[in-house]
Amino acid sequence: MPKVAIHVEFRLKPGQHAAFDALIREHARLTLQEEPGCERFEVLQPLKSDGTKDEGRIMLVEVYRDQEAVKAHVANPRMPRVREAYAPLIEARTLTMCEL
Numbered sequence: 779m780p781k782v783a784i785h786v787e788f789r790l791k792p793g794q795h796a797a798f799d800a801l802i803r804e805h806a807r808l809t810l811q812e813e814p815g816c817e818r819f820e821v822l823q824p825l826k827s828d829g830t831k832d833e834g835r836i837m838l839v840e841v842y843r844d845q846e847a848v849k850a851h852v853a854n855p856r857m858p859r860v861r862e863a864y865a866p867l868i869e870a871r872t873l874t875m876c877e878l
Contacts, residue, residue, distance in 0.1 A: 783878050847859060
């Protein structure tokens with residue numbers, strides 16, 4: 779069974795970068811700790827052309843052992859709390875699932 783990668787781009791509301799960044803980095807840490815099927819969970823900070831942080835965006839790259847590991851991630855009881863916590867901090871979320 780092929781590995782599954784998930785790429786997520788979040789568009790943040792003005793002034794919410796620090797709060798969202800802290801929240802999503804803790805989510806990444808806990809996901810790696812709690813879910814043996816999660817092989818990688820990276821938080822990416824986009825940069826502007828001048829090299830400074832684009833504080834309006836944060837991206838995630840997650841790699842899961844297989845589709846069953848993705849299902850386990852979605853079913854993690856922590857997920858609804860994470861989504862509820864970040865909902866007021868974001869303007870948009872785009873998720874793309876890929877086969878590796």
